[in-house]
Amino acid sequence: MRLSRFFLPTLKETPSEAQIASHRLMLRAGMIRQSASGIYTWLPLGWKVLQKIEQIVREEQDAAGAQELLMPTIQSADIWRESGRYDAYGKEMLRIVDRHDREMLFGPTNEELITQIFRDNVKSYRELPKILYHIQWKFRDEVRPRFGVMRGREFLMKDSYSFDIDFDGAKRSYEAMFNAYLRTFKRMGLTAIPMVADSGAIGGNLTHEFHVLAETGESGVFYDVAYEELAAKDAVDLEALSKLYAVTDEKHDPNSPECPPADRLKVARGIEVGHIFYFGTKYSKAMGAVVAGPDGNPVHVEMGSYGIGVSRLVGAIIEAYHDDRGIKWPEAVAPFKVGLINLKAGDGACDRVCEDMYRALSEQGVEVLYDDRDDRAGVKFADMDLIGLPWQLVAGPKGVAAGLVELKNRHTGEKQELSVEAALAQLTA
Amino acid sequence: MRLSRFFLPTLKETPSEAQIASHRLMLRAGMIRQSASGIYTWLPLGWKVLQKIEQIVREEQDAAGAQELLMPTIQSADIWRESGRYDAYGKEMLRIVDRHDREMLFGPTNEELITQIFRDNVKSYRELPKILYHIQWKFRDEVRPRFGVMRGREFLMKDSYSFDIDFDGAKRSYEAMFNAYLRTFKRMGLTAIPMVADSGAIGGNLTHEFHVLAETGESGVFYDVAYEELAAKDAVDLEALSKLYAVTDEKHDPNSPECPPADRLKVARGIEVGHIFYFGTKYSKAMGAVVAGPDGNPVHVEMGSYGIGVSRLVGAIIEAYHDDRGIKWPEAVAPFKVGLINLKAGDGACDRVCEDMYRALSEQGVEVLYDDRDDRAGVKFADMDLIGLPWQLVAGPKGVAAGLVELKNRHTGEKQELSVEAALAQLTA
Structure with a gap:
């Protein structure tokens, strides 16, 4: 591409609204422009990066046996009433009324819709396991959008959903996604630390957040040095990993018996770029997603969901790779x-x-x-x-x-x- | 891909809601499922086809010198007030109010947003010509969605916008897009007939609809046989083409002096898959999109817009290629x-x-x-x-x-x- 023709409106001045490096640099480098509060247009340079990140995510999902489809952005409120989340979700959900006065919404996530698709089309345990994913724009009506694409309202997310006949199957799907995530972030040049996240009652150790290490990260993270070694592998033993200490600052407790000694405890800043979650039969029970089991009896499928913030990753990579003069792209995602x-x-x-x-x-x-x-x-x-x-x-x-x-x-x-x-x-x- | 693992829920029965072949076959072949009225999920088989079509469109846009970016789905009502279209657009526009009571909308098209981006970032005639495009989901709240993806509410569209300093430049941009469209449809195995569309006062002959010929097409089309020959070329002389007769049934007049004799008049069925349109300074004047001209004085840029119904093309191709047993994909778009x-x-x-x-x-x-x-x-x-x-x-x-x-x-x-x-x-x- 010849720069004389390329649409690359760089800025010499630092835009005043940008508080963090990635936001500043994405504006200055002509990657994005704000179209409305927390809503961005991706200019050609930014769009090229976003596509490269999307493609790495896609390839690793496919390699892990997940299948891509595409759900729409607009959903019916009805399925969210079935799951009980329509009223519970609060003001972050962008609610819409169509011309026939039907209640709709711009999907902030897709558990309900994928469960509906599954229950209408899969009938037997023999069709399991299935992991289905899509990469689609989501909307969450943040009360105070900020930090550019890091906390926007319209954002690109990869979300996968696993369906299994029992817990052992669900755990295998979880591990497949866990390892796909390690490979995905590594290919982008990122060190991503998986940490056991707060899971509530369901899930136990089967919920992890992935934090990319960056000096300018939004949260403090504390972790056992052994984590880096494990996370550098292509596939890890979840049991081994789950015994190691890794928490965000909110949960860090230096007096916890699980907290390693100071010479083994690393303190860093992190940006959450992925979240994986086993939630069992929560949605399959609420929405009647059953398959015929080996004995012919109906079984509620065991589910998990797995998200990657694709557009957020653009910002996270810049936070990890920049200096005073600008961005320093890892080759795999360079425009x-x-x-x-x-x-x-x-x-x-x-x-x-x-x-x-x-x-x-x-x-x-x-x-x-x-x-x-x-x-x-x-x-x-x-x-x-x-x-x-x-x-x-x-x-x-x-x-x-x-x-x-x-x-x-x-x-x-x-x-x-x-x-x-x-x-x-x-x-x- | 092994079919035993592939998520391909085919149907033996013909779904009763489907009135036309492509809708029936897309449901039966497990390509799509309706998620809400006029809103579809693309299952893996359908998604693969949609991506192939999208990629052909992208390659031909790039080859014609257009540059890809990505505008968001949600837009602010403010820019539509600037152009005067917010009130004029009617009920097809999906209007939304966010948590701060700001009026938003799900973009049905992007003239306003791209004009805003242009005016904020391009300052001189030396940066022209520019053709910018994106491939993004749009929403039009059809009163009666039907025919599957052919007249859905949420649909994937490629829309390009050209910016030139004068009419001659705008005409060159128009011709570049016109010829890109001919190549695009031909690569998909389609015969697409360009017809002069009703343009109102502005535009003259610089507005064309592209109709794919299919026995089950939605509109009757009448055209001079010479059209097929011209349209089979990679690039055509617009002047020559515009002298030929080609109209939809609404406009057909056998007594018109322009109507060719019966032995040269072809009658067929067509499906509109593209529409290109020169509209001059309509938006640049309404929204103040000016650049410094060669003499330093501000000039309102000359614009055109160019749409392709990407998701609609999936249906159009099936209408053109199927038999009683199912679909017959042209190789270029086969899943x-x-x-x-x-x-x-x-x-x-x-x-x-x-x-x-x-x-x-x-x-x-x-x-x-x-x-x-x-x-x-x-x-x-x-x-x-x-x-x-x-x-x-x-x-x-x-x-x-x-x-x-x-x-x-x-x-x-x-x-x-x-x-x-x-x-x-x-x-x-």
Whole structure:
């Protein structure tokens, strides 16, 4: 993509309404614009990142055996009355009346709708287990939306729902999702600490929140160092994990016998990006979701739900990866891998080298944003640091005359002077 | 994907509420389920088709130079007051009041929002032309939703908006979209006839509806035979095209001097799947979207909007491609390319051959739905015809013993007895 054509309205000034780094940087880097309180438009740069994150989530869900469908955003109030949540949910639910005076709502979550779909279409235990998911926009009418996409009102969420014939099956589904979550966050370059969440009566240890570690995280987290080691694996033993200490600051108790000694206790900041939850027959009983069991008798299915805040992850990744100059995208979610800077657009030799490199990289499937604008070098460097592509490839008249370009790593700041061939080889390796 | 695990609730009975073929077949083939009046859940099979159609639309928009972003579903009433459409839009607009008593709405279209984004972020004619688009769920509160996804309330639409400094630029943008539409529909195997639509005062010939030809189409269409030839091209001369006769039955007048003679007049049924529209400065004036022109003076930008009914296309394609037994997907949008039928699941030789073919095709990137269920051959053939994959690959004990499998083309009905190698070669060619 040529920057001269790309719709990338970067800002030099820091917008006053943005209190945290990710919100500030997403506005400045031209990733989002607020359309109404807590409601955002994703501009092309932000949309590219959001799609990459969505695709990683999708691939790991599919790999774990979950099947994708798409439920609508608007739901009927009736099914929420069946579950008893319509009145209970409170003002966060965006309630709507249609032209025929039917009560509707913009779904804040989908337990009711998926239970309805399941009960209408699945009849036998032989069709189990099933894990169904979708990635869809949700709405929660936050009283005070803030922090950009971190606490917006309209947000993109991946929610999965598991259906099993018994507790053992439900536990296997839970573990499959748990491990899919570890892989998902790791692929995005994140350290995500799963912590036993408050589950109420149902669920026991089968409810975890996943917190991404970031210095600017919203909550304090306390955890056993062994957690990092376990969470770095692709699959973990839930039993082993559940014995380790990991809690948010609200629940931290240094006098608890479970709290590890100081040399094993890590204190950090975290951002919640996922929540998984086993809730047994709560919805299947309320809504009559039964299947014929092996003996022919009806059985209420055992269910769990599993959420990832997809749009929130964009903010969380920026909180984990940025510096004073801008964002530093992990490669897996970067909107482009390379930013190609032509230091003297209009100069025949510079243009030729840049066009050649642009073509060569594009042909190899490397995503490049080519800054071909007729602008000062300082502006170009600042914009490229701000939007945070992992690699910057810089061509100026002096280097080009000597057959050299500069390759800069945005994460380490390391710069190399290389021949064009060597630079391309490194970027396409 | 193994059918024994796939969430594919097919129906033997024809649902009574479905009046047209696509609605009937989408329900029977387990592609959709109604969640509320005119609001559907896309089950895995339907969702796969919807994504393929969406991706073709996206690729052709990108190829035409349009840039993708994503606007939210919920909009503020304020911007619709600026354009004057809030009161004018009527009951089809789903109006919402949030917890702070602010008036909101579920966007039925996005002229206002994109104009707001444009005016806040683009300042100079040098940044033009721009074509911005998104593919997002819309809501129109139809008084009587019907025909499944063809006239639902929540529907997926691609809408593009062009911004130019003058009429000539706007016309070039219009032509780029016009030709992108021809390519888009052709890639899906559709014959789409563009017709000059009623434009009111503004726009002149720069407004077209695209109608997909299908025997069961909703409107009668009358057009000059030369249209088919022109529409089969990748790019057409709009001037030439606009001289040809093509109208819906409401506007057909056999006595019009423009109506061609009977031997050149084609009569068919059509389904509207796209609408493109030049509207000049209507929104840029109402909402103050100006850029600095070449002389530094402010200029109201010239705009157009361009819609494709993405979810509606699923229904339109089925209307164009089906028979009494089910759907017949064009390959480009088929949920899987091949249906692999194991006629005797549990038989060692059949299982072995099927597993080998399943693996070989999957490894080559061919999407296969493998019917590994322990069920009667009749059920398997009926389900496979119903869901309409382009190819059926059938292995039974007798054939397998002789080293043969059967390959059936769902479109032509043609069957071939082939060696496993020859069948695989044909499917991976």
